[in-house]
Amino acid sequence: MRIEKIDLKNVGPFAEETIEFQPVPNTEKKAEVHVFTGPNGSGKSTLLYALAAAFTPDSQIGDMLKRFHDIKDSFIKVNCNGDTYSLLGTNFQSDRDGIQHVGHLGFGLYKSLVLAASQSKDISPSLDYACFAYSGNRNISHTKVETIKEINTNPLHESLVFNKTIKNQVNQWLANMIAKEAIANQNNKTEAAKGYRQNIASLENVISELMKEDVRFELETEPADIVLRKNGTALDFDVLPDGLKSIISWLGDLLMRLDRLPWENNTPILQRNILLFLDEIEIHLHPKWQMKILPIMQKLLPNAQIFISTHSPFVVNSVDGAWIYKLVLDEHGVSTCKPPVLSETGKSYSYILDEIFDVEERFGLETEQQLDDFYKMRDDIFAGKTIDKKEFTTLVNKLLKEGIEVQQIIGHELRQIKRITQKEFSYDEN
Known part of the structure; x- marks a missing residue:
């Protein structure tokens, strides 16, 4: 699955806008990245929410519909693999309680699976792609876990809710992986143990690369608790920096869902075709981490198509060969998208601030x-x-x-x- 184009009419700050998402001319095996930039109110988040709406059940897109100017003359159309998914205002009606759905949009099987996820833990048929949405506002905290407790929530449940604060699923998933690895090793099931370890190591490696320190998740037994060990010190999640808690929250959630989804073949989960919508994930991150997070994600998920909004020149200038979309507002507050440009890490931050963010000032x-x-x-x-x-x-x-x-x-x-x-x-x- 690949998103090729989006059309919007009378949605958010857009009057009528078409944006095409060209493939990235990249010889290396890295994720395809599309970056939305622009001032506050220019529609960066609107674009992300609109793209995600193409895969979200009709009953769960109320926040997106609130951005429609005129329910009779507003629409979103998203083109994927030659098919068009249309979110038409005429399929909805407005009353004093808000906008209510009155017609079937027929956005495909995937939307049906996401809808069913709220009612059933099982997914059928197996998937060949999946979609996920996250915001940098997510958080994670200390919570009680059990040594092994299977997670019964459907892995597609709320997978396209950007700002959903997770409870204890990531903590419990980490506890499950660590415990299962130990049991598999004890029973001389080497391959199974490697699989469990790989799931945890993917998250540990990202954090280690960001921090330039070796870190490891550990399961303490009295009482059962997940901690992050750094430099020999076991750290409770509650005392971790907000930026680190945010990354563990959304990236841990993503890895957990990828691990638990039923896939159609034995392709490693990190090699899967996924669509990833990321809304300002640099929130709480030090500039050094802002420079690293997108390149890390590019390598971690080489077959992903990633759409990201950002206010950070460090994120924009962190990768080569990503498409950068500059949104600009006119005097009436209407947003338009400039022709996209390919990012180049050889450009200075002063250049990025000036050309992409319209910030000419160099000093206070x-x-x-x-x-x-x-x-x-x-x-x-x-x-x-x-x-x-x-x-x-x-x-x-x-x-x-x-x-x-x-x-x-x-x-x-x-x-x-x-x-x-x-x-x-x-x-x-x-």
């Missing part, structure tokens, strides 16, 4: 204002106008105390002034 607001004042006075000098020399000298002295970058800028400008005007302005070199 006060320093930027002082620089603006300096440039205005410089231009007056070049134009032969009279300036307040004392004010100019005071301003220069302030800027020269702002750090080496500002010092270099001001020093260059003062040399230019002297060369062009043959005048030299004194300033405090200390």
Whole structure:
């Protein structure tokens, strides 16, 4: 399964927009990544929710329908593998209790499976792809676990709910994997033990790569509890940094679901075809982790198609060959999408801030204002106008105390002034 295009009319900040998702020209085996950027209110999350709605049961898309301007003249159309999935406002009606579904949309078997997931733990038939949605706002905490307790919830249940706070399923799944690995080793079932270990190791490896430290999940027995061991210290989930808790929450949830789904063949779960919708997963992450998380996901899930929204230049500039979609708002608050560009890690963060995020400022607001004042006075000098020399000298002295970058800028400008005007302005070199 691959998403090829989305059309929106009168949805969120979009009047009428079509976005095509071209394959990534990538010779390496890495996930195909599409990144949505833009100011607040430009529709990044709307796009993610609209794409996910194509695979979400009709009865569970109320939040998406609230973004429809006119129930009679709004729609979303998503093209996948040559088929079109249409979310038409005319299939719904509005009353005082909100927008209610009155017609069958026929979005396919997958939507039916997700709907059935709320009522049954079994999935039939086996899957050849799956879809998942996550937000960086997710969290995980300490909770009681049992040594082995099978999880009865259907692995597709709430799999497309971005902001759903999980309870104890990831904790219990980790406890199950650790306990089953120990039992398999005890019974000399080496291959089974390797399978259980691989499931846990996938999550441990991601965390280790982010932190540049070896970490391991362990099951303590008195009482039964899952901890993260780092540098010989066992850490309860409640004391972990928020960024780490967020990653364990959504990535652990994803790995747990992939492990528990019935697949149509024996392809390793990390090699599966999945669609992944990620809404600002960089929340709570240090810039160093923001730079790493997307490349790690690209390698971890090489056959995935990943759609991600972000406000972070570190995320945008972290991978080569991802399509970047810049959303812009006009004076009426209507959003449009600029033609996508391929990301290149060779570009500087200053370039990304300027070209992708429209942030031209390099320094803090006060320093930027002082620089603006300096440039205005410089231009007056070049134009032969009279300036307040004392004010100019005071301003220069302030800027020269702002750090080496500002010092270099001001020093260059003062040399230019002297060369062009043959005048030299004194300033405090200390």
